[in-house]
Amino acid sequence: MAHQETNDLTREDFDAGPSSYNEIEPNLYLGNLTAATDVEWLKQAQITYILTVDSCPLPRKIQCLPDVTLKYIQVTDMPREDLLTYFEDTYQFILYALERGGKVLVHCYFGVSRSATLIIAYMMKKYNMSFSKAFEAVKQKRRFVGPNPGFIAQLKLYEHMDFSINNNNIQFKLYRLQVAADNVRKAKILPQNHMDLIRSDPGLATVRPEPTVYRCKKCRRIVANASNILPHAPKEQQIWRHVSTKRHDKPPKQIKCLQMPESATQEEQKTAEICMKTYFIEPLAWMPEITHNVEGKLNCPKCNSKLGAFSWISGCQCPCGSKIAPAFYLVPSKVDWSNVVQNVQSTI
Template sequence: MAKKVDDALTREDFDAGPSSYDEVEPNLYLGNLTAATDLDWLKQTQISHILTVDSCPLPRKIQDSLPHIKLKYMQMTDMPREDLLTSFEDSNQFIQSALDSGGKVLVHCYFGVSRSATIVIAFVMKKYNFPFDKAFEAVKAKRRFVGPNPGFQAQLKLYEDMGFTIDCSNIQFKIYRLQIAADKVRKVKILPQNYVDLVKPDPALLSTHPEPTVYRCKKCRRILANASNILPHRPKEKQIWRHVSCKRDKVPKQIRALEKPAEPSAKKEEKEEANTEPCNKTHFVEPLAWMPDILNKCEGKLHCPKCNSKLGSFSWVSGCQCPCGSKVAPAFYFVPSKVDWSNAVQNVQSTV
């Protein structure tokens, strides 16, 4: 990528601009690719750790020339639907470990504007319990042209909503991960191995702690889903994870909050929307282990694994339009007339 001449790297093969970096926190720097390949600056500043958030790792010559530097590479593109959120815990730990050891850490992407800025903002949010807006302004005060893309901003807002951690029980996080997985399924036509954890265990199997509230097949009474597997939705709600370049009526509330302050009428509309009761015209659920076709098909029908009665359908790509007007994608759903709700688990033996 770059050539070494007299122990210095030239920049003929990339155009990330001149070396650009800013100290956001004591010993924590945010910069671009040029700074990360500037051997003189790295030596002078005594950088001990480099976190690369880019589509390509640093040239091998960096490690060869400065073997004492600890490198970490996170392969990410600057696309709104790239998943940085699930990497926040890992990146926070790397940065904090570097600082705790008395080192100096550089976090960079190509321009030091979007991807690496997102990682640093997440770190500041976690460290100081700052909401997204406050952390964003704090980092921007140190590096004036930081600007995470809209998708990354939405992920940071969700990170705030989850209390600066990864809460796998959070409904919005479940929807977020399903939609990221759906992007992968759309490309490769099967569910990638690293998303298999999205498929939840069969609730009908023996369990030491069965949930008291379940959904059963109306015909044979076989348990199909626990209450915790339900993904609630509200009438006319758009649950497709989109960035702000979309039409406003297709932008979820997480991202709308990042736009300019709402007018009084808009606030009233959001208040009315918040008071709307969840819809029960369609039961959307998480993918479940008894749904065999969901791993290698983009869409299909859902049948009871015991009596083979048709229960509903699934679609990773197109999703489902509920009669209430809500659009959910991807969608795994039961038709309400095909299932019964039960508030007590019966005839389930517990194992010790």
């Protein structure tokens, strides 16, 4: 492997192999870096749009090409990398290009995992197609495509959400928390682009309050709504997992269980297939420590009683045997379940 005199490696030190590309659909190509930097081929194929998903942008000679529109997404080919949140943006980029008679090249380094994932997501949304069918359709055109396991899980979650980003989907919430936790692990604080994960304070007055809430047992202050609860099953070990529910099935049973109080009978809890020994919740605005600390306690914002704790990295081991990470949790003995609506803001 060649080195510069400074012993620093550059992109030129690595070889993506010979130019490789395949036309997946009319005017839509999937290829490798070598194809994306082959000026003669780009001109011959009349490529007018290039979508790059790689650790480095394309070299200047490509960026300076006239009549070629570039889009760059910086992502490495690692299972825990986030591509899901780019699916809608890249779909619109490809669709815009094709509707205007353009020719699009989507590429990563080898044209196997990252770029294939974006093409598969595009096919799924365009044709209302399952992941497995879209994968096979792309594979028929480019036989060695192979998204890594993390990207496959993201594509399946995308299918579960009906080819859109649903911020209220519990699995998507868990997924985004994991992505944020990976960034907190590196930066030791919550990056600004993840601040939207922190939901509004449920204790503040609102026009449409939720009927089911959790209150501090000592001062009765509302500390969580039912929709803030992230349900888990006993002995569940996954940080986040894909729910294998068919896209048009009824919501999973656990969604109905969020209103169950701690006093629910064992039979009721068993039927619900949900653990109530620890209340895992979303990050909330009344938790000031969570943005600049990796872990800590969660105290009631009114009376300062300890209600639980949080950990972005280590997570929490529930008594049921489930390991949840990252974790923001309330201890059931410290809060009460309530369906008495009080925090109503009147409107005139």
